[in-house]
Amino acid sequence: MKSITPKDLTHLGYNNNKARSLALQIIRKHFKHQSKSEHIELLTKILERPESFEEDPIWRLLSMTIQGKKPRKSFAHFQLSDAPAPLKIYGRPEIDDAAIKQMEISLALPVSVAGALMPDAHVGFGLPIGGVLATDNAVIPYAVGVDIGCRMALSIIDESETFFKRYSHQSKEVLREWTHFGMEGGIAVKQEHGILDDARFGSTALLRKLQIKASRQLGSSGSGNHFVEFGEIELYEGSTTGLSPGKYLALLSHSGSRGLGANIAQHYIQHAMNSCKLPRHAQQLAWLDLQSEAGQEYWLSMNLAGDYAKACHDRIHYNVCKALGLNILTTVENHHNFAWKENLPDGRSAIVHRKGATPAHKGEMGIIPGSMTSAAYLVRGKGAAESLQSASHGAGRAMSRQRAKESMTASALKKMLGTANVELIGGSLEESPLAYKDIERVMSFQDDLVEVEGRFIPRIVRMNRE
Secondary structure (H helix, E strand, O other): OOOOOHHHHHOOOOOOOHHHHHHHHHHHHOOOOHHHHHHHHHHHHHHOOOHOOOOOOHHHHHHHHHHOOOOOOOOEEEEOOOOOOOEEEOHHHHOOOOHHHHHHHHHHHOOOOEEEEEEEEEEEOOOOOOEEEEEOOOEEEHHOOOOOEEEEEEEEEEEOHHHHHHHHHHHHHHHHOOOOOOOOOOOOOOOHHHHHHHHHHOOHHHHHHHHHHHHHHOOOOOOOEEEEEEEEEEEEOOOOOOOOOOEEEEEEEEOOOOOHHHHHHHHHHHHHHHHHHHOHHHHHHHOOOOOOOOHHHHHHHHHHHHHHHHHHHHHHHHHHHHOOOOOEEEEEEEEOOOEEEEEEEOEEEEEEEEOOOOEEEOOOEEOOOOOOOOOOEEEOOOOOOOOEEEEEEEOEEEHHHHHHHHHHOOOHHHHHHHHHEEEEOOOOHHHHHHHHHHHHHHHOOOOOEEEEEEEEEEEEEEEEOO
């Protein structure tokens, strides 16, 4: 299908370079499936009566440019409230003052309803990691985070913990072959999953552009603290997994929505910050009204990214277990870095952001990991009202990545791994056990939030940077 050209626009009477450029951008973004004759008809109407298009969200800027008017600012200014929404803090001794200050700023937003801070909390962008924020009909892209739908998945396998004594070498080789970490690339074997045919990929220009990248990265993991690891899990008496109490082999993974989620986040964070103006120290908490076009686009895109993150875990667990001939008995999964439409315990409807926090509604299962040498916990939520039905998403960082690198040597890390009987494939000093809080202490602050159903101990850990 032929498209309109700059020469065609000049013939129509678009003599201003800026107007011509804007017209072409808009046609290519919003009307690329229409014919050239339809483009000409529409652009002729705009040129003849530009004032009629001043309020049109697509054509407004071109209309003002044709008329020689300065475009009106299309953002709203908001001030922080002097009466912030209520905050509940769990594990106060474990949380630094800067993270609490970030949370307090978020609760002064005019859209905030309530907040909670988990014991693994530490400073993040906008909302602290470990922060839970309920808002009224507004979604805050930075309160969801850049790695949208970052996820934990635990598969309990029909093998005893003695599996490693027989197949330790094979397990390590399979983890090397069937996992991929880092910013780019993916699994060597093309991955298939129904998520790649999801109609939502055709909903926006951004998602259409990202579909190929999503296909290429399916089944892979990011860098940083993402991992895939084999270990032993002990299920306790009363576990609701449907399995008998005892010890089993298990596969645990932690990663998110890859480049798909990161690009969605960056696009809508910028959109929110451009359209929702806040005091400088709160600007990262800019929100999108869920009734707006951008808000609806972000919500759809965020949910697609969350489903894509699940698909990545599906492929990781399937690939690894199939390569070793292992049978999965059951899998437990949960998101963090996400937002949900929920009814709060007091009956109010709200958007609940959990940035580095685990959903813990009554009876809901989840996984709370520690570090590469410490336990992870299989938990069941208690639905605690003050926590906004949430729990921590891990041990939480005790030091920055830079400080962790400066505080640990490769030989010291190797000694720690040996003492814990853990083999590490990849990994870095930034993720050393000392970089994290004590998971046992973090869990001790969550007795009101979750019931522990099992304890996982890592044995072979695969991370970035082999």
